[in-house]
Amino acid sequence: MKTCVIQMNSTGDKSANLEQARRLIEEAVAQERPDWIGLPEVFDFLGGSRAEKFAAAEILRRGPAYDLCAELAAKHGVFLHAGSLLEKNADDERLSNTTVVFDRLGREIALYRKIHMFDVMTPDGAAYRESATFRPGDEVVTYQAEGVTFGCAICYDIRFPALFQALGGRGAQAIVLPSAFTLQTGKDHWEVLCRARAIETQCYFLAPAQVGAHTASGETRLTYGHSLICDPWGHKIAMASDAPGYAAARLDPALIARVRAAIPVAAQRRDTFV
Numbered sequence: 552m553k554t555c556v557i558q559m560n561s562t563g564d565k566s567a568n569l570e571q572a573r574r575l576i577e578e579a580v581a582q583e584r585p586d587w588i589g590l591p592e593v594f595d596f597l598g599g600s601r602a603e604k605f606a607a608a609e610i611l612r613r614g615p616a617y618d619l620c621a622e623l624a625a626k627h628g629v630f631l632h633a634g635s636l637l638e639k640n641a642d643d644e645r646l647s648n649t650t651v652v653f654d655r656l657g658r659e660i661a662l663y664r665k666i667h668m669f670d671v672m673t674p675d676g677a678a679y680r681e682s683a684t685f686r687p688g689d690e691v692v693t694y695q696a697e698g699v700t701f702g703c704a705i706c707y708d709i710r711f712p713a714l715f716q717a718l719g720g721r722g723a724q725a726i727v728l729p730s731a732f733t734l735q736t737g738k739d740h741w742e743v744l745c746r747a748r749a750i751e752t753q754c755y756f757l758a759p760a761q762v763g764a765h766t767a768s769g770e771t772r773l774t775y776g777h778s779l780i781c782d783p784w785g786h787k788i789a790m791a792s793d794a795p796g797y798a799a800a801r802l803d804p805a806l807i808a809r810v811r812a813a814i815p816v817a818a819q820r821r822d823t824f825v
Contacts, residue, residue, distance in 0.1 A: 552699055554725075555585035555799040556759035557634075558778040558791040561731075563599035563766060565607045569619050575797060580627045583799040587696060589759040590620075590634030591778070592706050592729040593648065598765035598772065601684050608637035608646050612659070617651060625657030630696045634729035634759060635665065635705050645686040650703050650729065652694055660695075663703035664688025667711050673735040677772065681707075691717045699724050699802060702754070706730040709744045712751065719752040719817065724807050726754045731761040737775025742787065750785035753810050753817075755802050762793060783810045 557575050561568045572594050579588060595616035596607040609616055616636045624631035631653045638649040652661035666689065668682040691714065692703040702718030702725070709728055718726055726748065732741050741760075749756035762776025778791040780800040789798035811817065 552587055552697060552802045553583065553585045553799060554587045554589070554755075554757055554780065554802055555579045555583050555797050556589045556757055556778045556780060556789075556791065557591065557594075557797050558760055558762050558776055558795055559591050559594055560763035560774075560795050561591070561594055561597040561761055561765065563596065563603060563607075565596050565616075568595055568597070569615060571795065573619060573623065575795060576623050576627070576631075579797045579799070580629065583797070585629060585799060587630040587632065589632040589727055589757055590729060591759045591761045592635045592731040593637060593761070594634040594729075595636045597731060597761060597774075598767040600768050604637055604646060604684055605639070608639040610639050610641070611649070611651075620651065621653050621657040621659070624653035624655065628655045630654055632701070632727050632729070638664070640686070643686055646684055647688065648681075648685050648705060649688075650692075650705060652701075652703075654696070661692055661701075661703065663690070663692040663705070665705040665708065666714065667707045669707040673733050675735045677733070677735070677770070679733075691721065693718060693721045693723055699804065702726040704728045706732065709748060712748070715748050715752050719754065723752065723754055724804065725802055726752060726756050728756065728758045729760070730758055732775045734773035734775050737777065741775055741777055742779065745779060746781050746785045746787065749781035749783060751816075753783045753807065753814070755783060755807070756781040760791075762791075762795065783807050
């Protein structure tokens with residue numbers, strides 16, 4: 552299976568973001584002919600105020616971001632892991648940060664809502680409180696794509712290894728982490744965390760990311776980019792440059808089997824620790 556991770560510079564202009572996603576997907580299809588494509592976190596809208604986020608959010612299955620991804624998956628005959636989009640919840644004052652996955656016919660086959668909320672103070676003094684706008688999900692999600700089991704996670708989830716162990720326990724062979732990592736944390740933690748999650752789960756790790764500047768409540772913020780694909784040995788086998796674009800690599804199930812046979816950590820794990 553040939554995979555392609557898309558790197559975007561989304562902003563608070565939803566129409567422009569959707570056009571950017573369309574253009575990059577169509578370029579990737581023309582140049583790489585992938586079977587599977589992944590978009591970054593909040594590809595439809597990044598930044599803005601709380602009110603602007605709510606205005607841009609969609610009721611699930613009833614908005615232009617969802618429709619675009621279903622359309623492009625069917626048009627190009629690819630699996631499309633639609634990063635994440637802003638989902639409006641009728642029964643809550645908060646949004647969900649939601650991944651939707653489409654098959655080659657444009658049919659929805661998986662839905663994941665980000666579990667871990669990014670409530671931190673970064674080294675440059677910027678405060679992030681994702682839980683003020685988003686409510687956490689509570690389901691571990693995998694899906695099948697032509698014999699490969701994919702696991703779902705989003706951005707800050709990467710710092711919580713138990714989620715990835717749970718995905719491995721459900722048979723994941725590839726894990727997808729759409730992200731909008733900050734520049735401050737990304738430069739020190741992004742690649743090492745991606746490679747660590749690949750090594751410990753013995754999975755391919757696919758991480759499409761946001762890159763560049765956006766404005767959040769009047770403040771300019773920077774995302775790190777460096778979208779990448781790691782193999783189950785932890786080797787980085789593809790990476791995007793410091794601009795919108797994409798990176799592609801093939802998944803080899805035989806390599807997963809060899810790595811797991813050489814170091815059989817799943818069979819040796821002892822769940823005796825509190």
